[in-house]
Amino acid sequence: MSRYPDSVDVAIVGSGPAGATYARILTEEAPGVTVAMFEVGPTVSDPPGAHVRNIDDAEARAEAQRRSEGPGAGAATVSSPGAVKSGERRARAGTYLLPDGFQADGEDGMPVAAFSSNVGGMAAHWTGACPRPLGSERIPFLPDLDELLDEGDRLLGVTTDAFDAAPFTALVRERLAAAVDEGRVDETRVQRMPLAVHRRDDGRLVWSGSDVVLGDVTRGNPSFSLFDESLVMRVLIEDGRAVGVAVRDLRSGETHEVRARRVVVAADALRTPQVLWASGVRPAALGRMLNDQTQVVYGARLRDVEPPAEDQLPASGALSEQSGVSWVPFTDALPFHGQVMQLDASPVPLADDDPVVPGSIVGLGLFCAKDLQWDDRVEFSDTERDSYGMPAMRLHYTLTDRDRAVLDRAQEEIVAMARAVGEPIGDRPFTMPLGASLHYQGTTRMGEADDGLSVCSPDSEVWGVRGLSVAGNGLIPTATACNPTLTSVALAVRGARRLARELAYVENRHYDVGTKQKESRRTP
Template sequence: MSRYPEGVDVAIVGSGPTGAAYARILSEEAPDAVIALFEVGPTVSNPPGAHVKNIEDPALRAQAQERSEGPGAGSATVNSPGAVKSGERRARPGTYLLADGYQLAGEDGLPVAAFSSNVGGMAAHWTGACPRPGGSERISFLPDLDELLDEGDRLLGVTTNAFDQAPFTALVRERLAAAVDDGRDGAARVQRMPLAVHRREDGRLVWSGSDVVFGDVVRENPNFTLFDESLVVRVLIEDDRAVGVAVRDLRTGAEHEVRARVVVVAADALRTPQVLWASGIRPAALGRFLNDQAQVVYAARLRDVEPPPEDQVAASGALSEQSGVSWVPFTDDLPFHGQIMQLDASPVPLAEDDPVIPGSIVGLGLFCAKDLQWEDRVEFVDDERDSYGMPAMRLHYTLTPVDHAVLDRARAEIVELAHAVGEPIGDRPFTMPLGASLHYQGTTRMGQADDGRSVCDPDSQVWNVPGLFVAGNGVIPTATACNPTLTSVALAVRGARRIARDLAAYPAPVAERA
């Protein structure tokens, strides 16, 4: 017998923060709606969707990360020791790389394009940074954007004061501000990084994953069910509207149809367009305007500070709270976003020839906004299959002269920031391989009108396919340098409210009508 229902009101594909946001808003605003959420990967934490950094036992944490690495688990490109080196293809723990098709002849490609396959998606492995977009990063045709971002903060549990007690936090921020703030307005000055993190009563930090977005309202919703190890192979389309999903049970290999009033595809910016393509839903803009954030990194040792007492150093894999996380916001004049954090908090190893005294060495990262191009895209090959049996991906991606100029400016800027903070480590900053940010966007982009250059409307419903919504970073239509998760969750809130408001207007699934 199938473990899946015959029909539901809403079928959600993907359990990352945006899929979780749809489940949360629908549970709050349409509590009678029957919701099924399908995730290709396994459950690796308790509660489901929790950040693996919250797993205190290092061996159990490593096991959860390995189980998130899907077909890449055990690959030489995953979890290699030592600092990142030029030209090296390496995935972060909990992720795996696109095996081929990541760089085509004559193009830059995305050599380290990566995925995770687990309940919670990439939110089980992220840094939790939730800055707000500014300037041209903002979506100008959404008048309610700020209110939606407020809702995103609520769902993700965003705070700005988690590291106020860390001894070097204020020092790092003051040194950065002295180098950056002149001429900037208040919102663009150096400040605390908004983080999806809270503190337990015992003082330990808890990092938000999809579990926080779900919240008790979803976990206690009798009409909500999460199905892990379940690959949605296509959206069912009848009379040009979405009527459900075809899902393959990865435990048995059997395929089943689940009918639905509404389908939300919230896989990620590469796999969401893949599902639409496999379903025969192929608008001109599908997969187009693919963009990543080129990333320049450097490290510096703080001047004139004493190392923390040994009893203040956190256990392996956890965070030693010494210098926290600071934010240098994006501006249109300086089109990159700065994230400055102590090195042992960074997911990217930067220095291996220098012992890391927790908190005394800070990692600096500048993320660059992409010069958006129609030709930058993910395309799919119907007669080739990936490890899940889905149409194979080919990534077309090239840096423009504008992109190279921005990268040159970022390299110069990060050197100035490193000198402002302390003593730079190494002769020069390092440009990460393209794809390293994991912030892929644009492939199912939102538009104000169906002009052939967008995939969905301002409520995230796919143009000309009633009942089909898309979610995730791929929906963001602007070139951003800031971490995109807060923005994509905000857009998911808007889409979920539309479904909650109009759910009765969508035809009931066949199973209900019968």
């Protein structure tokens, strides 16, 4: 027997923060609506979708990361011993690389384009940074963007005070501010990084994953079901409307159809357009305007500080709270955004010190906004298949002259920042291979009108296909430098509210019609 229902009200493809947002909002605003969520990867944490950093045992944490790496499990990662070296093609722990098709002849490509396959998606492995878009990063046709971002903060559990007690955090911000704050307005000055992290009553930090977005209210909803190791191969389309999904049970190998009144595809910015392509949904803008953020990193040893005493260090590789995480916001004049964090909070090793004294080295990272180009895209094959049996993808991606100029400026700025903070490590900063940010955007971009330049409406419904919505970083239509998760959750809030209104209206209409029919039958 199939472990899947025959039909539901809403089928959600993908269990990352955007998909989890749909499940949460529907639970809160349309109680009784049945929701089934499908995830290609396994459950690797408890509760499902929790951040692996919350796993105390180092071996158990490493095993959760390995199980998230899908067909790439076992390959060397940037968490392997030693600092990252130029030219190396490694994925972060918990992710796996696109094996081929990542670079076309004569193009820059994305050599380290990567995925994760697990309940919670990338949010089981991310840094938790949730800065707000500023200036030209903002989506101009969404008048309610700030309220949506507020709701995103609530769902992700965003705080700004998690590291206030860390002994070096104020010092790092003070030194950074002296180097970069001149001429900036309040909202773009150096400040605490908004983080999806909270502190428990016992004082321990807990990093948010999709589990926090879902919350107890969704997990306790009898109308919500989560199915892991379930590959959605295509959306079922009939008469221009989404009516369900075809899903392969990776445990049994069998394929089943689950009917649905609404379908939300929230895989990621590369696999969401892949599912649409496989479903025959192929608008002109699908996969176009692929947008990554070039990432420059550098390390610095803090000056004039004492390392923590041995008895102050946490066990099992947990985070030593010394320097916290600081934010250098994006501006249109300097189109990059900065994260400054202690080395053991960074996903990318920056020094070969053995051992690295926790809190004594900070990592600096600048993410550069990218020129949007129609020909930067992900393409899919009608004949070749990937390791999951889905249409194989190929990336086309090229930096413009302006992109290279912004990158050069970011390298200059990060050197100045490193010198302000402490003693730079190495002769020059390191530019990560393209794709390393994991902040892929634009491939299912949102638009104000169905003009052929976007895939979905401001409410996230795919143009020309009723009942089909998309979610995730791929919707973001602007060139951004800030981490995109908060924005994509905000957009998912907007789309989920629309679904909740529609489904509630249909339910109420059915109830009203049924009541009137009963009354008419009672009338002589």
